[in-house]
Amino acid sequence: MAFDLELFNQAAENLKRQKLRSLLTLLGIIIGIGAVVALISIGDGFNKSVEKEFEKLGSNTLIVLPGSSFIGSAFAKLQESDVKRIESVKGVESATPIYLASVIVSFKQEKKSVLVLGIDPKKQGLLEDLGILSISQGRQLTSSDNLGILVGSRFAENQFDSNLSVRQELGLDSKSLRIVGIIKAAGQAFGAMFDNAIVMNYKSLEEITGQNLTPYRIFVKSVNKEEVADVKERITKELKRAHGEEDFQILSATQILDSALSVLGLIQLILVFIAAISLLVGGIGIMNTMLMAVMERTEEIGVMKAVGATNNLILSIFLMESGIIGLVGGFIGYVIGLLLAFLAGIIASTAGFDLIIGFDSMLFFGSLAFAFIIGLISGFIPAQRAAKMDPVEALRQE
Amino acid sequence: MAFDIIINAKNVVKTYDMGLVQVNALNGVDFELKKGEFVSIMGPSGSGKTTLLDVLSVLLRPTSGEVFIKGKPISKMDDNELALVRGRTIGFIFQTFNLINRLTAKENVMLPLWFQGIPKNERDSRAEKILSDVGLGDRVNHKPSELSGGQRQRVAIARALAVDPEIVVADEPTGNLDSKSGEQIMQIIRDLHSKQGKTVLMVTHEEVLAQYAQKIIRLKDGKIINEEKVNKKQKRSVY
Numbered sequence: 001m002a003f004d005l006e007l008f009n010q011a012a013e014n015l016k017r018q019k020l021r022s023l024l025t026l027l028g029i030i031i032g033i034g035a036v037v038a039l040i041s042i043g044d045g046f047n048k049s050v051e052k053e054f055e056k057l058g059s060n061t062l063i064v065l066p067g068s069s070f071i072g073s074a075f076a077k078l079q080e081s082d083v084k085r086i087e088s089v090k091g092v093e094s095a096t097p098i099y100l101a102s103v104i105v106s107f108k109q110e111k112k113s114v115l116v117l118g119i120d121p122k123k124q125g126l127l128e129d130l131g132i133l134s135i136s137q138g139r140q141l142t143s144s145d146n147l148g149i150l151v152g153s154r155f156a157e158n159q160f161d162s163n164l165s166v167r168q169e170l171g172l173d174s175k176s177l178r179i180v181g182i183i184k185a186a187g188q189a190f191g192a193m194f195d196n197a198i199v200m201n202y203k204s205l206e207e208i209t210g211q212n213l214t215p216y217r218i219f220v221k222s223v224n225k226e227e228v229a230d231v232k233e234r235i236t237k238e239l240k241r242a243h244g245e246e247d248f249q250i251l252s253a254t255q256i257l258d259s260a261l262s263v264l265g266l267i268q269l270i271l272v273f274i275a276a277i278s279l280l281v282g283g284i285g286i287m288n289t290m291l292m293a294v295m296e297r298t299e300e301i302g303v304m305k306a307v308g309a310t311n312n313l314i315l316s317i318f319l320m321e322s323g324i325i326g327l328v329g330g331f332i333g334y335v336i337g338l339l340l341a342f343l344a345g346i347i348a349s350t351a352g353f354d355l356i357i358g359f360d361s362m363l364f365f366g367s368l369a370f371a372f373i374i375g376l377i378s379g380f381i382p383a384q385r386a387a388k389m390d391p392v393e394a395l396r397q398e
Numbered sequence: 399m400a401f402d403i404i405i406n407a408k409n410v411v412k413t414y415d416m417g418l419v420q421v422n423a424l425n426g427v428d429f430e431l432k433k434g435e436f437v438s439i440m441g442p443s444g445s446g447k448t449t450l451l452d453v454l455s456v457l458l459r460p461t462s463g464e465v466f467i468k469g470k471p472i473s474k475m476d477d478n479e480l481a482l483v484r485g486r487t488i489g490f491i492f493q494t495f496n497l498i499n500r501l502t503a504k505e506n507v508m509l510p511l512w513f514q515g516i517p518k519n520e521r522d523s524r525a526e527k528i529l530s531d532v533g534l535g536d537r538v539n540h541k542p543s544e545l546s547g548g549q550r551q552r553v554a555i556a557r558a559l560a561v562d563p564e565i566v567v568a569d570e571p572t573g574n575l576d577s578k579s580g581e582q583i584m585q586i587i588r589d590l591h592s593k594q595g596k597t598v599l600m601v602t603h604e605e606v607l608a609q610y611a612q613k614i615i616r617l618k619d620g621k622i623i624n625e626e627k628v629n630k631k632q633k634r635s636v637y
């Protein structure tokens with residue numbers, strides 16, 4: 001049957017007359033659609049953000065980390081010499097290690113244990129290319145900065161009671177570390193590590209801690225994107241030969257992206273499943289309301305049939321009503337879902353992760369259509385009952 | 399003319415199966431309703447008057463026998479066709495009015511027009527005209543609950559007349575009204591027959607009202623036991 005505006009208006013009128021019950025019935029659909037919309041919006045936002053992040057990181061990047069799935073990273077170590085070894089591999093443009101240690105520093109009255117990342121000042125350009133070590137104030141490290149440090153933006157704001165700024169000093173035992181620059185907030189996974197830490201020359205870090213540090217990560221940049229997989233293969237071979245076993249892992253940006261997205265996909269799937277259950281409950285709610293409406297309006301149905309309403313029309317009237325319940329529920333659910341997603345976006349951004357939430361017309365019309373169809377399906381049995389009602393019996397009811 | 403007989407019932411039986419017992423509401427009824435006639439149906443309570451009216455107005459299918467509407471057997475029509483024919487040909491007036499309480503007087507009157515596929519603005523103007531014809535021009539936007547019994551029945555009459563049907567069927571139209579409103583309603587029904595030439599089929603308990611018709615049919619135990627013409631003299635005495 002073609003869409004009948006008349007029918008739609010009549011059905012809408014009927015529903016308007018019983019606002020409260022219609023509204024209660026909507027609840028299930030609202031929750032269901034709201035959940036689906038929120039989940040899909042957040043999921044999409046997350047996907048987009050992650051993709052954007054890895055675009056920055058670049059698809060010609062490889063990250064080497066100690067430990068494999070068999071050998072934990074606590075036992076396996078990368079060596080400083082591995083950096084040279086990797087750089088000697090064909091197709092590698094450059095490689096730089098990052099060291100990690102924790103030290104106790106003081107600022108004014110406060111004393112805190114903080115993370116320090118050690119880098120090679122000469123290779124800062126590589127990290128900057130990866131979008132994780134850009135300076136917002138002050139300057140970069142130089143090879144002569146023994147006790148000069150960079151601090152992450154969040155570190156500068158949150159670590160101590162008062163904000164840190166360039167040229168201030170942090171105490172470390174009898175020495176003092178001088179802030180030469182502040183790192184721009186990166187808003188992405190690897191950058192987040194730098195946001196919350198002190199960054200300094202790794203040689204000085206070793207001196208300060210008195211430890212012989214081993215690389216925490218080695219960032220590798222291949223000459224071109226196309227060769228990344230081959231380069232990864234060659235580095236694996238080379239390090240395996242040197243270490244005697246495969247006690248390390250090499251991740252490529254795309255690989256990290258894929259695994260992050262597949263975990264997300266799984267979570268989304270589970271949540272969508274939960275949403276589906278609430279939609280089912282919503283559908284049953286609609287069915288219940290419509291069954292009640294059909295019972296209450298028995299006499300009316302009898303009258304309508306007596307004065308010439310066909311079974312098909314009665315069916316359409318009730319189907320349309322339940323469809324509209326679905327549609328309205330879908331609309332409200334969509335709005336609430338999107339608001340929730342925006343809220344999640346705001347929360348995520350205060351936590352330093354920027355979630356890209358937006359209006360998606362596909363999702364909008366998809367949810368409306370979906371909710372309408374749920375309404376139709378749930379309303380079918382009640383509508384059919386109304387259509388098949390015997391007019392004489394219906395009229396006899398008082 | 400073939401269509402002189404608008405409704406024709408042949409050996410109609412209507413049986414209600416009540417589990418242990420079977421109730422024969424109609425027990426082999428033959429009946430012809432001619433165009434332009436005014437027929438009253440009388441009989442004791444439970445004699446099958448309403449059932450006969452329902453069968454003749456194709457609201458109810460007989461258990462056996464056949465009903466022809468304008469020569470067409472209804473056993474050959476499906477429920478949807480029957481509804482359309484009914485909506486076009488027959489206007490119902492019920493004892494209990496059976497208006498839809500959620501709707502205003504006008505909306506009630508517009509309903510059968512909607513079922514006939516008449517566009518909204520035309521429905522609107524037709525409903526208003528008919529309501530003012532029955533003296534309710536100032537009550538079009540009232541709900542049934544805001545109207546008196548007589549006014550409600552006039553809305554019901556307006557609804558029955560909305561599609562300009564050939565036949566008006568009334569089941570004890572004054573049964574729930576006081577005598578004054580009842581008189582007004584009867585006046586309208588008489589005018590439908592005499593002035594508008596409608597065919598009228600009316601069930602009533604009151605001999606006086608039955609006399610308004612041209613013909614009285616008497617039912618007992620689901621059977622027609624008597625069919626009499628009303629002569630003019632008797633008729634005059636009622637006025």
Ligand SMILES: Nc1ncnc2c1ncn2[C@@H]1O[C@H](COP(=O)(O)OP(=O)(O)OP(=O)(O)O)[C@@H](O)[C@H]1O
Binds near residue numbers: 414445450
């Ligand atoms: N749906 C039904 N189920 C069972 N029996 C029914 C049903 N409808 C009618 N009957 C029976 O059929 C018989 C005729 O009923 P009907 O309503 O036609 O009588 P009536 O002449 O209109 O009576 P009244 O003057 O009281 O309105 C009655 O015995 C009634 O009990």
Ligand SMILES: [Mg+2]
Binds near residue numbers: 449
């Ligand atoms: Mg009766």
